[in-house]
């Protein structure tokens with residue numbers, strides 16, 4: 564039986580840090596679903612369809628399509644979706660202690676609701692401190708973000724700016 568994990572988040576947009584975590588998760592599980600989730604607590608820059616396209620292209624660019632599937636989850640509880648999908652784990656990336664403080668309550672509630680544990684994976688050092696928010700801020704002020712996002716994501720960001 565396939566070992567399945569889900570990797571949920573806003574991915575607004577997906578960064579090379581996210582892709583690094585996804586690649587690491589794909590070494591541990593047969594299938595990893597990167598779930599693009601609407602988070603009402605965040606004002607998103609890109610709509611779900613655009614984020615889906617960006618993430619699909621970024622996954623393809625890194626050659627991860629055989630084990631990683633990108634989907635949108637736009638309603639309901641993550642715990643319910645995780646159980647329905649037969650996930651053995653919820654994967655989250657972490658960069659620093661602030662991320663752990665933010666993630667631990669969700670990990671606990673998700674486990675209470677579904678019995679599914681969250682595992683935290685760091686990104687490669689090169690992408691250790693990147694966030695979607697920083698990428699958006701630097702890009703909007705004219706900075707070069709080509710080190711932080713895949714080529715296809717950068718192209719889409721440039722198109723959306725026009």
Ligand code: PNS
Pocket residue numbers: 571572573574600601602605639640641642668669670672673
């Ligand atoms: O990248 P983000 O925005 O920090 O990801 C947070 C996200 C989307 C994973 C979280 O808000 C979530 O799981 N939302 C789905 C609804 C849900 O299950 N909420 C209870 C979480 S314990």
